[in-house]
Amino acid sequence: MEFCPECGSMMMPDEDGILTCNSCGHSDANTNTADYEGISIGEHESEDTVKMLGEDVDLGPGVTEICPKCGHDKATYELKQTRSADEAPTRFFTCKKCKHKWREYD
Numbered sequence: 451m452e453f454c455p456e457c458g459s460m461m462m463p464d465e466d467g468i469l470t471c472n473s474c475g476h477s478d479a480n481t482n483t484a485d486y487e488g489i490s491i492g493e494h495e496s497e498d499t500v501k502m503l504g505e506d507v508d509l510g511p512g513v514t515e516i517c518p519k520c521g522h523d524k525a526t527y528e529l530k531q532t533r534s535a536d537e538a539p540t541r542f543f544t545c546k547k548c549k550h551k552w553r554e555y556d
């Protein structure tokens with residue numbers, strides 16, 4: 451049910467299907483018909499949710515370790531079995547900033 455915005459009377463569609471007020475003759479021809487255009491504007495799901503992955507993928511696991519050379523506190527490490535298999539592997543750090551390498555002190 452539509453009511454005339456001008457006088458509030460009930461509006462009825464005319465022969466063309468355009469809502470027209472019986473009381474004051476107000477017609478929705480200029481307003482409602484516009485609604486039938488632009489319906490095809492779809493709401494596409496955004497593809498912008500690409501995850502940011504792999505920033506430090508090539509550097510191995512990151513740890514907080516102070517570089518003895520430059521003082522940077524982020525490094526990567528790798529474990530190396532230096533002596534016999536009975537001993538714990540030694541961690542070798544690589545500074546993320548200056549690429550300095552040093553071994554873990556134990």
Ligand SMILES: [Zn+2]
Nearest residue numbers: 454457471474
């Ligand atoms: Zn009216």
Ligand SMILES: [Zn+2]
Nearest residue numbers: 517520545548
């Ligand atoms: Zn460093």
